[in-house]
Amino acid sequence: MIRILQQNNKFTKVLFAVIIGAAVITMVITLVPGIFDSASTGDPNIFATVHAPGFFGRFGDSTPVKATEVNQLAQRQLQQQRLPDFLLPYMAQRAGQILVQRAILKHEADRMGLQVSDEDLRRELQTGPFAQYLFPNGSYIGDDAYINFVQSAFQISRSDFEQQVKSDLELNRLQALVTGGVTVSDNAVRDAYKIQGTKVKFDYAVVSAEDLRKGINPSDSDLQNFFKQNAAKYANAIPETRKLVYASFDASNLPGGKPQVTDTEVQAYYNQHQDQYQVKEQVKVRHILIAVPSGADAKTDAAAKSKAEDLLKQIKTGGNFADLASKNSDDPGSKVQGGELGWLDRGKTVPEFDKAAFTLSPGQTSDLIKTQFGYHILQVEEKKTAHLRPIAEVKAEIVPVLEQQKAGAAEQNYSKQLEADAKKDGIEKAAAARGLHIVTTDYIAKDGVIPGLSDGSGLIAQSFSSAKGAAPASVAIGEGFAVFQVVDIKAAHAPDFAEYKQHILDDFREQQVPQLLSAQLNKLDDRAKVLNDLKKAAAEMNIPFKTSELVGKDGQVPDLGAMNGPGAVAFTLAKGTISAPINAGRVGVVLDVVDKQEPTPEEIAKNFPQTREQLLSAQHEEIFRVYIGNLTEKYEKAGAVKLTQKQSAPSPLGN
Structure with a gap:
C-alpha cells in the first residue's frame, strides 16, 4: 500500500517532470515574429518582464521571467531531444519565448478571474495525477515525505511546486474557456477515420543514397578543384x-x-552532525485489510466486518498471520509478502491505524481497526524508539x-x-x-x-x-x-590535400548525392509511367523492387519507414496508381498501389468516440495556438513585454 512512496527512482522523477512540464512544453508550438524586437536594459538575472497591456498596466504587477528558469528549460529540452550542446543558445531563446508566453497567459487568466484557490490546489493534489504519490489509498504521506518528493523530483521548494501546480491549473482553465465551444461534425469524424483506418499494399522501387554515393568516383583533379572551391570550409579543418x-x-x-583521522576529530564531527544520526520512532507491522468500498451500504459493510472478525478469531487461536494475509487481504501491495508493510514512521498512516501500531507491543495483534479503507487486523513485529545513534555505531x-x-x-x-x-x-x-x-x-x-x-x-x-x-x-x-x-x-589550419583526401572525397560525394537521387527518381518515375509498369522500369534501371505488407498509417515499411511520413501519399492514391517520386531522406521511392482496403461502417462506428476525441484535441490545440499567437502579438505591440537585452530571433532548424 505504501511501497510506491518509498521509491526514489528515475521513473518517478520522469513521471513528475512530464506532468508538471506538460503545460510548458506543449502549450506553445510556434515562434511569434516580433516578440524579441523590444528590449530594455535591466537585471541580467531576469530574462524578461511581462505586465498587462495599456497605460495602467505599466503601473500594475509585473511578472519576471528568470534567466535561470530559461536556462533550465533549455537544458531540459536539449536533453529530451538529444541535441548537441552548441544548439543551447538557440534552445534558450525558444525556452525564453515559451516562458514569456506562459507569463502572458497567466496575466490574461488573472484578468478573467480564473485564479486557483488553496482549496482547488488541495483537491487537485488529492484527486489529480499526484494523488497516487501524495495520497496513496487516500492516506497522506506526511509533510517530510512530501517535501522530499518535491526536492528530489524538481529540485525546488514545496511552495514553488504548489505555485507551479496552481499556475498549470489556471492555464488549463483558460485553455478550456478559449476552446470550450469547439465541435466537430459526425461527417468529419467518419471521414477522418476513413482515412485513418485505410490500409494499403503496394509495390515500390527503392533508390538508395548510399548506393548512389558509392558510384561517385571523382578524379584527383575533380577533388582538388572541389578542395579549392571550398577553401573557406577547410580553413580550420585541422583543429588547434x-x-x-x-x-x-x-x-x-x-x-x-x-x-590520519583522530578520535578527537571524529568526536567533533559527530557533535556537529548529530541531526544526521537521529533515529525516528518507528514500528514494523503486518496487516490484513478487508476492504469496504467508499459509499458501500450497511450490508456490504457488515459482510466485510464479519469476514475480518473470523480472520481475527483464527489468528487469536494460533492461525498463521502471514498465511491468512496472503490468502485474504485486499491490499495487493502487501498481501504477497504476508501482509508485511515494513518500517513506518509515526504520522505516516491514517490516524486509527497509526494509533494502534504505536500503542501495541512487539508480538501483539490488534482488534479490528476501522478506517476509510475498511477493516484492518494489525500485528506489530518490532519497534524502534526515537534515539541518537551512539558514536561507536557511526x-x-x-x-x-x-x-x-x-x-x-x-x-x-x-x-x-x-x-x-x-x-x-x-x-x-x-x-x-x-x-x-x-x-x-x-x-x-x-x-x-x-x-x-x-x-x-x-x-x-x-x-x-x-x-x-x-x-x-x-x-x-x-x-x-x-x-x-x-x-x-x-593553430587550427587547413589540411594538405593528400592527408585529407578521404574526407574531401566523402564531402564531394555527399554534395552530389541529393541531385543524383532526385534525377534518378524522376527518371524512374517517368519510365514507369511510360511503360505503365513500375516493376519493368525498375528492372531496366537495375533498381531494387519490393512489395509491402497490407499496412495502415501506424505501420512501418522497410526502407520507407513510418507510413505517417512521406509514404502517407499511398493512402491518397487509387488502386493501380503509380505515385510521384517520394524523397524519404537517404532513400527515394516510387510506389504502385496494388490493394486498398477502407474501413467498414462497423469499424468506423466502433472507433467513432476515440476519433472524435482525437479531432477535438487537435482542434483545441490549433485554436489555442492561434489564441496564444494573437495574444502575444497584442502584448508585444503594446510594449507589455520587456527583455533585459536585445535578442536575435532564432532561425528555425528544419521547421
Whole structure:
C-alpha cells in the first residue's frame, strides 16, 4: 500500500517532470515574429518582464521571467531531444519565448478571474495525477515525505511546486474557456477515420543514397578543384592542438602519506552532525485489510466486518498471520509478502491505524481497526524508539568522510606549493624535488584525452585558456592534482590535400548525392509511367523492387519507414496508381498501389468516440495556438513585454 512512496527512482522523477512540464512544453508550438524586437536594459538575472497591456498596466504587477528558469528549460529540452550542446543558445531563446508566453497567459487568466484557490490546489493534489504519490489509498504521506518528493523530483521548494501546480491549473482553465465551444461534425469524424483506418499494399522501387554515393568516383583533379572551391570550409579543418608538460600526484604522494583521522576529530564531527544520526520512532507491522468500498451500504459493510472478525478469531487461536494475509487481504501491495508493510514512521498512516501500531507491543495483534479503507487486523513485529545513534555505531561512517576531507585539503595545499615552486624554479626541478614524474604529452585537441590520467578533461580545458609558455598552473584531475605548462601550440589550419583526401572525397560525394537521387527518381518515375509498369522500369534501371505488407498509417515499411511520413501519399492514391517520386531522406521511392482496403461502417462506428476525441484535441490545440499567437502579438505591440537585452530571433532548424 505504501511501497510506491518509498521509491526514489528515475521513473518517478520522469513521471513528475512530464506532468508538471506538460503545460510548458506543449502549450506553445510556434515562434511569434516580433516578440524579441523590444528590449530594455535591466537585471541580467531576469530574462524578461511581462505586465498587462495599456497605460495602467505599466503601473500594475509585473511578472519576471528568470534567466535561470530559461536556462533550465533549455537544458531540459536539449536533453529530451538529444541535441548537441552548441544548439543551447538557440534552445534558450525558444525556452525564453515559451516562458514569456506562459507569463502572458497567466496575466490574461488573472484578468478573467480564473485564479486557483488553496482549496482547488488541495483537491487537485488529492484527486489529480499526484494523488497516487501524495495520497496513496487516500492516506497522506506526511509533510517530510512530501517535501522530499518535491526536492528530489524538481529540485525546488514545496511552495514553488504548489505555485507551479496552481499556475498549470489556471492555464488549463483558460485553455478550456478559449476552446470550450469547439465541435466537430459526425461527417468529419467518419471521414477522418476513413482515412485513418485505410490500409494499403503496394509495390515500390527503392533508390538508395548510399548506393548512389558509392558510384561517385571523382578524379584527383575533380577533388582538388572541389578542395579549392571550398577553401573557406577547410580553413580550420585541422583543429588547434597543444603540447603540455605536467607533473601529477594523488594522496599517496603526500609527505607523510595519507592523512590520519583522530578520535578527537571524529568526536567533533559527530557533535556537529548529530541531526544526521537521529533515529525516528518507528514500528514494523503486518496487516490484513478487508476492504469496504467508499459509499458501500450497511450490508456490504457488515459482510466485510464479519469476514475480518473470523480472520481475527483464527489468528487469536494460533492461525498463521502471514498465511491468512496472503490468502485474504485486499491490499495487493502487501498481501504477497504476508501482509508485511515494513518500517513506518509515526504520522505516516491514517490516524486509527497509526494509533494502534504505536500503542501495541512487539508480538501483539490488534482488534479490528476501522478506517476509510475498511477493516484492518494489525500485528506489530518490532519497534524502534526515537534515539541518537551512539558514536561507536557511526564511527565507521564518519572516518571515510573525514579522511576524504583531510586528503582533499592536503592535496590542494600540496598543489599550491608545487605550483609556487614550479613558477620559481620550473616544473622539472619542482617535480624532481618531490620525486614526481614529469610527462610531456603529444599534441592534444580540445576533445582529446591524456593517457594515464583518470580524468584529464579539466587539465585539457584549462590548458586551452592558457598561453604558450605561461606560468605553471595547478588543476584537479579526478584523483589528485596536476601542475602543468603549455609548451607549444599548433593553430587550427587547413589540411594538405593528400592527408585529407578521404574526407574531401566523402564531402564531394555527399554534395552530389541529393541531385543524383532526385534525377534518378524522376527518371524512374517517368519510365514507369511510360511503360505503365513500375516493376519493368525498375528492372531496366537495375533498381531494387519490393512489395509491402497490407499496412495502415501506424505501420512501418522497410526502407520507407513510418507510413505517417512521406509514404502517407499511398493512402491518397487509387488502386493501380503509380505515385510521384517520394524523397524519404537517404532513400527515394516510387510506389504502385496494388490493394486498398477502407474501413467498414462497423469499424468506423466502433472507433467513432476515440476519433472524435482525437479531432477535438487537435482542434483545441490549433485554436489555442492561434489564441496564444494573437495574444502575444497584442502584448508585444503594446510594449507589455520587456527583455533585459536585445535578442536575435532564432532561425528555425528544419521547421
